Amino acid sequence: MATLQQLADLVGGQIQGDGDIEIARVTPIDQAQKGDITFVSNPKYLPLLKQCQASAVIVTPGIDSPEMNLLLCANPYLAFAKILTYLQVKDETVSGILPGAIVAESAEIDDTVTIHAGAVIGERVKIGAGTVIHSGAVLYADVKVGKDCLIHAQSIVREECRIGDRVILQPSAVIGSDGFGFAPDGQSYYKIPQVGIVVLEDDVEIGACTCIDRAALGETIIRRGTKLDNLVQIGHNVQVGEDCIIVSQGGIAGSSKVGNHCTFGGQAAIAGHLKIGDNVMIGGRGGATGNVESNQILSGLPLMPHKQWLRATMTLPKLPEMRKEMKDLKKRLEEIETLLKES
Amino acid sequence: MATLQQLADLVGGQIQGDGDIEIARVTPIDQAQKGDITFVSNPKYLPLLKQCQASAVIVTPGIDSPEMNLLLCANPYLAFAKILTYLQVKDETVSGILPGAIVAESAEIDDTVTIHAGAVIGERVKIGAGTVIHSGAVLYADVKVGKDCLIHAQSIVREECRIGDRVILQPSAVIGSDGFGFAPDGQSYYKIPQVGIVVLEDDVEIGACTCIDRAALGETIIRRGTKLDNLVQIGHNVQVGEDCIIVSQGGIAGSSKVGNHCTFGGQAAIAGHLKIGDNVMIGGRGGATGNVESNQILSGLPLMPHKQWLRATMTLPKLPEMRKEMKDLKKRLEEIETLLKES
């Protein structure tokens, strides 16, 4: 619960209306009731303001709606996120090692850490202040986890991997599984020990069932602020830069390096040993088979400029018709050629 | 063990032959022995009947095979499934909270529930009669699970999510992971709290390592009878209708709504914020990038009628040849044009 004024201070916004009104919840505009704050970030939803029952609405400066209490700020979507975080009911605070948690004696656990029942913390693991480890999570020996991390149920961090501050692992995330490396030995394959680690820098989030393989030698690195969705595959020795977004079911094969602020759509894939620049956007199911320069929006397999891909894929269904037409053209051309030869 | 007559009563079929014969097992037609029942749902396998050693065979009415005991019914495949279920050796019944299970005192667990060693049941969780929770499954606080559910090892249901009756979660299914929502804040991303839930209605089955994200606000819903295969991704605020089939490695991005009785093949994908009608079939690796009307069979990226896609992809390998041919046509056309200009 907060007053509209408190929320405006929180997000650095201006109020048009009653700053003393009490706000309890954040709701979508079509479900908002008294006590709720809602938001309009897309102008096409502005007409919904008229019949809206919310106590206040977050909008961009310039909007006018005399009957409503407005919270004006440049980025209503970001303000919505910050207010939602603020009003969110906090987890029951139960810090400490709860009954049923299994923690090695040699582990160094800050007093403010919460470890839930059924979590297993290995030898010499270090966990920083404020971190919460949920049931069934397993940290192998010599793992380091920073401050204020949230490690969900069944997440696994294998030996020696290092996790920064404010990192979130969704359920069943796998950090530090062996890289997929085998040396052909005649017809069979000999396993190459994967003795490197994974480093997740600060503010990284890893989705459910996403797998990040440890390096063969050295480090697989996900840099500060990067967010990976569910079921993503990151191969060994990959480096992903800062503030990247990798959507669900995408994959990056071994040893590829991705720059900063890249966004890859769902099921997109990067082949191995490639270099992807900064600010590269790859559309859903795009596939990089070669290096990619910075500052491009690409799609398709092979990658091409997104607009070109849109045109190419729109032509795709017409391929059989084109083929037929080409045969027809060829026949007519041959008739003319025959005619001209005879004349 | 059952007599053929008992099985005929079970599936509403007719017997041709000896109803008193004892049936112990269901086996494929090429491995069937005395005491077995087998089935022929595809007419092309009918010739195998002659050398078949089974005690009885499930076939459609109209089949005649004097030497065999036949169980005639309209849908042999369905009858096979029902008889297999009936004859299946039941799990050892061990209801109760087994040693090594960790159950919060505030949880409400029916007496007929089985909770295996190593499962963790959070505060205020409610579990209905007959449900079985396997080792390592984790139910966060305030989860509700209905009757006769089967929750396999390492499945996770996060806080407040609701599961209906007769729901099956395969191992490592993840229900209620955070939706992938971030508000851009300059170069970085600010996490939008995902405060909604997931609702799985009655008779839903969720595959191994399949992830269903909780709603940002409100509910992600999988409706009655829908079956999801392994490694499927369902984004936040998605709604999937009744009796749908989503095959392995498919994905539905955030806020899309799928109607009833849809079937999506392996690795098929639905982009975000779309509306898919009823009775839509999408072939393996198909990709919906726009809304889809009901009652269609589609494939490809972009989606097109399945038959058209078959033709288009058959033309694909001929593209380089077409391009060469087109250059040839162009050259010949230019020669004619030159010739005609000169004449």
Add this chain to the structure above:
Amino acid sequence: MATLQQLADLVGGQIQGDGDIEIARVTPIDQAQKGDITFVSNPKYLPLLKQCQASAVIVTPGIDSPEMNLLLCANPYLAFAKILTYLQVKDETVSGILPGAIVAESAEIDDTVTIHAGAVIGERVKIGAGTVIHSGAVLYADVKVGKDCLIHAQSIVREECRIGDRVILQPSAVIGSDGFGFAPDGQSYYKIPQVGIVVLEDDVEIGACTCIDRAALGETIIRRGTKLDNLVQIGHNVQVGEDCIIVSQGGIAGSSKVGNHCTFGGQAAIAGHLKIGDNVMIGGRGGATGNVESNQILSGLPLMPHKQWLRATMTLPKLPEMRKEMKDLKKRLEEIETLLKES
């Protein structure tokens, strides 16, 4: 720690230089220091030899570098893998059932097996000598695991499945989840009990979050020496031959049979009920929709020879231009036809 001579004996190589020099670690060529051994398997990295600080370098016979200690062998990459395995720091040996592990009384566990805290071993499970079971792994009733296996955290092996010797399960691998089988019953689906099992033969490795479904009836089989990467899906009743490689996010649908020594790239898919021969390579995201003969390198959907696919996909971006050009050709052809008719 070992002398260069000891390592040469290990891999069957020849020394050029000082065999008594002590080697402690294996490192990449650009990071190698005194005490390290490194390797050059790709001739393009040979120039790096000059400034290399390593105590020794593994190279192919014929290379000459008088200042360096060389270990000459035909397959430097394989030698590197074997030396890395030899020098690797061994896991702390802690065999036995560790506190916090839950093992059924009826299980038969060899004395040399290690079972970590939080692992759950079901009734009548048998585990062979030297096998290590990590925290949170769950073996259901009647599972058999061979010798010297490594079962990582949260891996699940469901009831009755059989695992050979030296098998590795990466974290959260799922062995024996139900196959995806349903019989249509009017509008709804009736679950077909999946009463078969999964068999993993010797020397198989299964990646993190990879799911292998149990057979409906009979066995799903992964044969000796085959390696599956992370997030792979194997449907019920599939058989994969010996020494195959299936890269991340690939999938094989139900009842398909794959021969020996096949390699499938990332996200590649095999439809159901197909037969794939021996020595078949399928490129990343290739998709088999029909049977495939042995000894081929294929890509694309539909599959075509890899070189043809490269040409076809290079033509893809030019499709819109081709279509435009064809319209132009058609127009010009019509003009000529009109002209010729008039003349």
